[in-house]
Amino acid sequence: MLKKPVVYRLFFISILIIIWELAAHFGPYPDALFPSLVAVVKRLGMLVMEEALLLKALNSISIVLIGMIISALIALTLSLLGIYLPFIKENTKLLNSVASPLPGIALLPIVILWLGLTSKAMMLIMVHAMLWPMVTTLTLALERVHFKYLRLIKVFKIPFWRRISTIYLPGIINDVFAGFEIAWSRGWRTLLSVEMIFGIVGSHSGLGWLIYERRMYMDTAGMLAGLIAIAVCGVLFESVLFKAKRWEVFIGTTNLH
Amino acid sequence: MEPLISINNLTKRFGSEKVFEGFKLEIFRDEILVIMGASGSGKSTLLNLIAELDHDYEGEIWRSTDISEGVSIPYPMVFQESESLLPWLNVIENIRLVAPGLTGDQIISLLKEVEMADDSHKYPRELSGGMKQRVGIARALACRSRILLMDEPFASLDEELRLKLQDLIRAIKVRDALTVIFVTHDQSEAERLGDRIIKL
Numbered sequence: 437m438l439k440k441p442v443v444y445r446l447f448f449i450s451i452l453i454i455i456w457e458l459a460a461h462f463g464p465y466p467d468a469l470f471p472s473l474v475a476v477v478k479r480l481g482m483l484v485m486e487e488a489l490l491l492k493a494l495n496s497i498s499i500v501l502i503g504m505i506i507s508a509l510i511a512l513t514l515s516l517l518g519i520y521l522p523f524i525k526e527n528t529k530l531l532n533s534v535a536s537p538l539p540g541i542a543l544l545p546i547v548i549l550w551l552g553l554t555s556k557a558m559m560l561i562m563v564h565a566m567l568w569p570m571v572t573t574l575t576l577a578l579e580r581v582h583f584k585y586l587r588l589i590k591v592f593k594i595p596f597w598r599r600i601s602t603i604y605l606p607g608i609i610n611d612v613f614a615g616f617e618i619a620w621s622r623g624w625r626t627l628l629s630v631e632m633i634f635g636i637v638g639s640h641s642g643l644g645w646l647i648y649e650r651r652m653y654m655d656t657a658g659m660l661a662g663l664i665a666i667a668v669c670g671v672l673f674e675s676v677l678f679k680a681k682r683w684e685v686f687i688g689t690t691n692l693h
Numbered sequence: 694m695e696p697l698i699s700i701n702n703l704t705k706r707f708g709s710e711k712v713f714e715g716f717k718l719e720i721f722r723d724e725i726l727v728i729m730g731a732s733g734s735g736k737s738t739l740l741n742l743i744a745e746l747d748h749d750y751e752g753e754i755w756r757s758t759d760i761s762e763g764v765s766i767p768y769p770m771v772f773q774e775s776e777s778l779l780p781w782l783n784v785i786e787n788i789r790l791v792a793p794g795l796t797g798d799q800i801i802s803l804l805k806e807v808e809m810a811d812d813s814h815k816y817p818r819e820l821s822g823g824m825k826q827r828v829g830i831a832r833a834l835a836c837r838s839r840i841l842l843m844d845e846p847f848a849s850l851d852e853e854l855r856l857k858l859q860d861l862i863r864a865i866k867v868r869d870a871l872t873v874i875f876v877t878h879d880q881s882e883a884e885r886l887g888d889r890i891i892k893l
Contacts, residue, residue: 585779587741587772588772588779590746591744591746591766591770592766592769592790592832592836593765598790602782603779606779607779607781
């Protein structure tokens with residue numbers, strides 16, 4: 437038996453589909469501008485069969501993942517050092533407050549001037565987009581764990597590396613996932629915008645470029661198929677990676693907070 | 694009788710506020726010294742100063758060399774329940790965190806002393822408040838120190854459990870010839886447990 441929220445969603449989606457189809461068939465726009473869902477699904481299927489869509493989706497996701505890992509490592513290092521070195525802590529705060537409000541796309545012209553249309557430039561933009569939310573999340577989490585267990589650490593003279601592996605990292609694991617989640621949504625949006633401008637970097641291109649490319653061929657169904665692919669990737673990525681509650685149970689941190 | 698710890702003319706400030714001024718105290722071997730006082734009176738501050746966690750003071754805190762001889766953690770502490778155990782480690786791992794050199798058998802034998810050997814693989818979320826504090830006591834005992842510091846360890850427990858754990862502390866103190874410095878704000882707990890009580 438289906439659960440109520442699922443029924444509500446299916447009902448809502450069905451209504452949207454009906455409205456779309458009515459608009460496509462009886463609306464004032466030609467098929468080339470407003471294709472029916474059947475045409476969009478067919479186009480989606482074709483793109484999948486040609487492997488273009490999957491390759492582009494994988495390419496986009498891999499760029500976000502690499503950027504996320506680099507951002508996480510930098511954020512973790514800065515946050516850990518910040519606990520013990522006030523110089524690092526204060527300057528990380530300063531950098532965060534200055535850089536965080538800057539959208540990655542705003543840096544694009546200057547990064548292109550400096551690094552050209554290269555994968556390095558794209559990665560720099562991606563790291564900028566994802567680093568600062570992770571720094572904010574991890575710094576707060578580490579400070580909370582550090583001060584909560586400060587006396588334990590001092591009284592029992594727990595060595596630095598054991599502190600990191602046994603107290604800090606397990607203590608912030610849920611916050612790392614929360615940071616990943618925020619970083620992912622920022623990174624994913626930035627990447628798609630950047631891909632539309634960068635086009636093909638090296639021999640690879642992503643979903644952003646796919647949409648842009650379809651526009652040049654006046655392939656509205658292809659563009660819509662690209663948008664569906666972007667939404668599906670986002671939903672899948674979040675549901676696979678960011679079920680932090682499961683991790684919470686898995687590592688037994690339910691009464692940490 | 695020579696004291697184990699002697700505090701003379703201690704002055705401790707937090708900003709412009711003086712918590713202690715010209716404070717004196719002697720702590721002797723094999724006694725349970727209870728430090729009592731209202732919230733904010735400086736009980737935990739005094740414990741931190743004794744445990745060498747805070748070096749920002751004026752005056753003298755003299756400590757016998759007997760305390761640190763042959764032990765790596767001379768001032769183990771039992772905390773309040775909220776800051777006690779790491780929730781992602783089980784009982785054995787929580788003890789091994791502070792005493793990595795102990796074998797599994799040695800840890801189990803410590804847990805037997807506090808009647809927790811049967812729960813050695815449980816996580817803190819599976820333990821009651823009293824059980825967590827027993828593990829906290831076992832963890833402090835794992836350091837094999839001559840002194841045991843306790844910072845309101847039973848504050849969140851019910852009366853019956855408190856009495857049991859107070860008896861446990863008394864028994865351990867006699868058996869191991871420990872000096873116990875116990876902080877509480879509870880008058881009846883102080884009277885029941887303490888060989889000597891000081892009020893701040």
